[in-house]
Amino acid sequence: MTDAATATVVHGPKRPGVAALEARNLTKHFAISSAGFGARQVVHAVEDISLALPEGTVTAVVGESGSGKSTLARLLTGLIQPTAGKILLDGRPLGTSARARRAYTSEVHLVLQDPFSSLNQAHSVRYHIERPLKLHTNLRGAEVEAKIIELLERVALTPGRDFIDKYPHELSGGQRQRIAIARGLAVNPRVLLADEPVSMLDVSIRLGVLNLFDDLRASERLATMYVTHDIASARYLADTIVVMYAGQVVESGPATQITDAPKHPYTQLLLSAAPDPHRTEPPVLRGRGSPPSLVTPPSGCRFHPRCPFAMDICSQETPPSLPVGKDQVAACWLHSSEHAGDPPAAQSSTKQSPTVKPQTAQPRAVPSQAAQSQPTQSSSQARQPQSRRAQPRRSQTRQPGPRQNPPGHNGTAPPPAGS
Numbered sequence: 001m002t003d004a005a006t007a008t009v010v011h012g013p014k015r016p017g018v019a020a021l022e023a024r025n026l027t028k029h030f031a032i033s034s035a036g037f038g039a040r041q042v043v044h045a046v047e048d049i050s051l052a053l054p055e056g057t058v059t060a061v062v063g064e065s066g067s068g069k070s071t072l073a074r075l076l077t078g079l080i081q082p083t084a085g086k087i088l089l090d091g092r093p094l095g096t097s098a099r100a101r102r103a104y105t106s107e108v109h110l111v112l113q114d115p116f117s118s119l120n121q122a123h124s125v126r127y128h129i130e131r132p133l134k135l136h137t138n139l140r141g142a143e144v145e146a147k148i149i150e151l152l153e154r155v156a157l158t159p160g161r162d163f164i165d166k167y168p169h170e171l172s173g174g175q176r177q178r179i180a181i182a183r184g185l186a187v188n189p190r191v192l193l194a195d196e197p198v199s200m201l202d203v204s205i206r207l208g209v210l211n212l213f214d215d216l217r218a219s220e221r222l223a224t225m226y227v228t229h230d231i232a233s234a235r236y237l238a239d240t241i242v243v244m245y246a247g248q249v250v251e252s253g254p255a256t257q258i259t260d261a262p263k264h265p266y267t268q269l270l271l272s273a274a275p276d277p278h279r280t281e282p283p284v285l286r287g288r289g290s291p292p293s294l295v296t297p298p299s300g301c302r303f304h305p306r307c308p309f310a311m312d313i314c315s316q317e318t319p320p321s322l323p324v325g326k327d328q329v330a331a332c333w334l335h336s337s338e339h340a341g342d343p344p345a346a347q348s349s350t351k352q353s354p355t356v357k358p359q360t361a362q363p364r365a366v367p368s369q370a371a372q373s374q375p376t377q378s379s380s381q382a383r384q385p386q387s388r389r390a391q392p393r394r395s396q397t398r399q400p401g402p403r404q405n406p407p408g409h410n411g412t413a414p415p416p417a418g419s
């Protein structure tokens with residue numbers, strides 16, 4: 001989807017009509033103090049992101065820790081103010097008055113990552129769900145209790161009357177997260193922003209919470225943004241996947257296309273690192289390394305220091321989001337018709353992942369005449385840890401310093417004895 005006014009790509013599910021929530025060119029920089037009297041530094045947390053969340057859809061935002069996913073969720077919730085860009089609710093900019101702010105918070109709700117800290121341990125379930133009902137609705141008395149029970153049963157805590165007076169310490173992790181979701185549904189929101197809602201839960205109960213989000217998409221027509229680092233769960237739940245790296249969107253498109261045919265090298269790296277029970281061989285991780293500093297991000301494409309396919313243009317210019325499939329875009333110069341045939345950068349050989357070679361292919365020092373007269377060990381025996389039992393001194397003696405190849409030896413195989 002392209003916004004004709006700004007000529008920028010708007011990521012997210014493609015649906016007709018106006019999206020329930022939309023961000024245009026959203027940017028967030030955090031100023032940090034520096035030692036001494038130098039200029040203040042800036043963390044480039046989110047850079048020029050346009051995202052649309054239509055009703056009845058789930059958009060997954062995936063990426064490594066520090067990629068800006070949670071900052072984006074807090075920007076959309078209004079907990080922090082953007083440095084640049086704007087947020088639209090039903091196509092209208094947000095108001096600045098207290099009344100407009102309260103109206104916005106009743107439409108957009110954030111589900112936090114940790115259900116063990118997002119609920120106050122000193123208060124019961126009744127208190128947590130009753131509070132938003134009193135702030136945003138006109139319900140009172142018995143109507144409030146009936147609504148609380150209804151909300152609990154909507155998130156599969158049945159019968160609701162058995163949970164209404166419990167305290168958080170009496171609930172499991174999955175039940176706590178369902179209470180947090182019920183609290184968000186109390187104000188009848190149209191947009192639900194879930195910041196890694198299952199990462200703190202046991203694997204055995206994650207599927208139940210994901211199915212709850214799926215049910216809410218169908219029954220409540222909620223526009224949901226699912227923030228996660230688990231691209232496998234994103235494929236299971238989401239309509240669209242948006243991949244973030246170092247504060248920028250590097251690829252987006254339908255969930256099945258992103259996971260089956262990723263086009264950006266970073267998305268390929270994420271998928272190769274994800275567990276796959278059907279994989280028969282060890283994964284090949286292309287693009288090892290760490291995310292860059294967001295105080296001094298790399299020029300051009302922010303992934304180019306880790307990319308095994310980096311070209312000269314990658315360090316010079318930021319790539320635009322280029323179409324690579326139906327409703328799928330990738331911010332990568334590899335898919336530009338002008339640079340697709342460019343040779344790799346001269347320094348790219350140092351960035352590529354080293355090929356893991358078998359241990360037997362490593363060069364070995366030439367044995368001495370005394371050692372040649374002794375029987376040789378097999379390679380499997382040589383790799384076994386040394387036994388606690390005393391060994392003959394000759395098997396424990398090692399030459400000091402690094403191993404050196406003899407003159408004229410190319411390191412591929414030991415020369416014949418006596419050469």
